[in-house]
Amino acid sequence: MAGTSISGILGVVGKAILNAIVNPLSALRVNPNILTLIGLAINILAAILFAKGMFTLAGLVVLFASIFDMVDGEVARRTGRVTKFGAFFDSVIDRYSDMVLLLGLVLWYAKLDRILYTSVVVMSLIGSIMTSYTRARAESLIPTCKVGFLERPERIVLLIIGSLSNRMGAAMWAMAVLTNWTVVSRICYTWQETKRLERA
Numbered sequence: 001m002a003g004t005s006i007s008g009i010l011g012v013v014g015k016a017i018l019n020a021i022v023n024p025l026s027a028l029r030v031n032p033n034i035l036t037l038i039g040l041a042i043n044i045l046a047a048i049l050f051a052k053g054m055f056t057l058a059g060l061v062v063l064f065a066s067i068f069d070m071v072d073g074e075v076a077r078r079t080g081r082v083t084k085f086g087a088f089f090d091s092v093i094d095r096y097s098d099m100v101l102l103l104g105l106v107l108w109y110a111k112l113d114r115i116l117y118t119s120v121v122v123m124s125l126i127g128s129i130m131t132s133y134t135r136a137r138a139e140s141l142i143p144t145c146k147v148g149f150l151e152r153p154e155r156i157v158l159l160i161i162g163s164l165s166n167r168m169g170a171a172m173w174a175m176a177v178l179t180n181w182t183v184v185s186r187i188c189y190t191w192q193e194t195k196r197l198e199r200a
Contacts, residue, residue, distance in 0.1 A: 039068030050104030059163025127179025148182030
């Protein structure tokens with residue numbers, strides 16, 4: 001395997017693991033929306049663990065839940081069940097998952113009476129919601145609005161890293177700043193694009 005990059009090897013391994021999960025689910029013709037709901041249920045469990053301060057276990061549960069985030073769309077494609085409603089439903093449930101996970105952290109820090117970190121997590125929650133909302137609203141006015149660099153996958157990775165490394169405070173500060181920076185970036189980008197379209 002000389003000359004093969006580590007990222008290439010990881011890609012092959014990741015694809016093999018994904019196929020090992022998706023193939024039987026596709027063969028059984030499991031409804032992709034059910035997989036989406038299972039992912040939400042697992043994230044609710046992770047949120048409960050966050051609220052109890054069991055960060056390492058919660059991070060592992062979030063990691064497990066992310067598998068369902070990946071497989072539901074792939075199962076939909078392989079079984080010919082890709083629909084507009086499915087995409088809408090997946091997006092809505094993702095927002096619930098985002099909110100419930102951060103709610104667990106809000107409850108933990110509030111229980112400890114750590115007002116600063118409670119506020120930081122709330123700002124992360126607001127930024128996460130607004131990151132998605134600004135893109136959806138902008139794309140009703142302009143062709144696309146993908147500026148910024150803290151979409152949901154990056155937020156989940158940040159949450160998992162914070163959990164497993166016992167650096168949740170730092171992870172929440174990063175999420176609070178970067179999500180809201182992404183919102184501001186999208187507002188500025190949409191303003192520029194709408195002005196350009198109006199001139200055209």
